[in-house]
Amino acid sequence: MSTIDISLIVNGENVQQTVEARKTLVDFLREDLGLTGSHVGCEHGVCGACTVRVDGEIVRGCLVLAVQCEDTIVETIEGVSDTGEIAALQDAFQRRNALQCGYCTPGILLTAQELLKSGSAKNRETIRQYMSGNYCRCTGYQAIIDAVEAVAQMHGSKP
Numbered sequence: 001m002s003t004i005d006i007s008l009i010v011n012g013e014n015v016q017q018t019v020e021a022r023k024t025l026v027d028f029l030r031e032d033l034g035l036t037g038s039h040v041g042c043e044h045g046v047c048g049a050c051t052v053r054v055d056g057e058i059v060r061g062c063l064v065l066a067v068q069c070e071d072t073i074v075e076t077i078e079g080v081s082d083t084g085e086i087a088a089l090q091d092a093f094q095r096r097n098a099l100q101c102g103y104c105t106p107g108i109l110l111t112a113q114e115l116l117k118s119g120s121a122k123n124r125e126t127i128r129q130y131m132s133g134n135y136c137r138c139t140g141y142q143a144i145i146d147a148v149e150a151v152a153q154m155h156g157s158k159p
Contacts, residue, residue, distance in 0.1 A: 011079030
């Protein structure tokens with residue numbers, strides 16, 4: 001079993017660790033760093049439960065190897081929640097009952113935040129399309145779209 005030393009920043013903290021060459025980013029975050037907010041779902045990059053940010057862009061943590069994140073900045077749901085970056089989204093999700101079991105919620109919040117930051121949340125269809133890569137088995141999506149739309153309207157977009 002081949003191991004590699006990596007150095008990266010995770011949620012603002014410098015991390016230096018030896019990892020198996022084949023370990024995925026989401027497994028590294030969960031198993032080695034104890035950051036369990038990102039979940040392992042399909043392990044094929046389809047469901048979005050493992051979504052994290054690498055150098056400011058959302059990625060599927062199950063499709064990225066931890067060693068590929070050498071010298072990058074990784075942000076998880078714990079990090080963006082702690083900074084308050086997604087506070088408006090979290091509030092909107094709670095007020096509109098846009099989460100139920102919570103398994104998919106971290107990935108959905110990170111995806112929604114990326115859409116809102118881009119300023120592209122122009123209408124419900126755009127929001128629905130952008131969020132389509134994140135599966136939710138509980139909510140039926142309507143409340144999720146409502147919550148994202150509400151935050152977009154708060155920030156001056158016209159969904």
